[in-house]
Every structure is written in structure tokens, then in C-alpha cells.
Amino acid sequence: MDIKYVSFDIDGVLVNSENRLKLCLKSNNEVDWDCFLDCRKLFMDSPKTRNINLLKLLRSRGGFGIIIVTGRRESMRKCTIDQLRSFGVNEFEDLFMRPDDNTEPDPVYKSGMIKNLLRRYEILVHFDDNADTVSTLVNNGIDAVVIS
Secondary structure: OOOOEEEEOOEOOOEEOHHHHHHOEOOOOOEOHHHHOOHHHHHHOEEOHHHHHHHHHHHHHOOOEEEEEEEEEHHHHHHHHHHHHHOOOOOOOEEEEEOOOOOOOHHHHHHHHHHHHOOOOOEEEEEEOOHHHHHHHHHOOOOEEEOO
């Protein structure tokens, strides 16, 4: 039997990044992405325990593989893995991160990334906190659920 996968976003799903986001809002309410995607600010985050427990439950009871698809930049890989481990997210098959030079909106980036991943993984569902991302995925035939 082939393994089936579930994918998770990080910020807003596995990690509560609201404090970091508030710090990095400009006066016009746009996000300063260089500020938000700064490893030195990850200490402001906290784990989203309920969603981390769901990931662990799917992994242990359902035997699903776990992959993580995030809008965080590739240059954040080490600090992201360290943060996930510190929050108890230790078992996942792979972590897919946005190329440092990619500035596509999240729905466009993640839709393209997950479409490419479907060539290698049978992804049953993607969990994301961005309703626009979920809508774009669903419109492209990819099952996705808004979770916060």
C-alpha cells in the first residue's frame, strides 16, 4: 500500500506568529516581509498545540506521511527546523520552502508548489490558515482546509 500524505503550513497553522506579524506591520497595514521573515524574531512565536497534536495524531494513528509547505524563505530553513523541533514537530518527511527570490502571493506560490509535489506525493489534504490559498488550491483540484 502506498503511503498517503497530509501537508501543513507553518505560520498561523503550526505556529502562532501573531506577535511577530504585529511587530512587522507597516503604517498602511501591509506586512514588512523582511521583518516578518527574520529568524531573529522567531522567539516571539508560540506553538499552536491543537494543530501540532492533529499532525502527531495523523502521523501515529493514520500512518500518514507529513510534509510541510510554507511561504517562509529557503534561507530560513535551519531556524525553521529548530523552531519546529522546539515545538515538538519532529517527524515530517520533508519541508518545502519558498525560494528566496520568489515574491509570488501565497496562493500562487503554494498552488504551484503543491501541484509539483503531487507528482511525487499522494497528498490527501493541505491545512492552511489563508482562506485565499485554500480557495486557490481547491479551485485547482487540490483538497485543502482552512485551519487556525
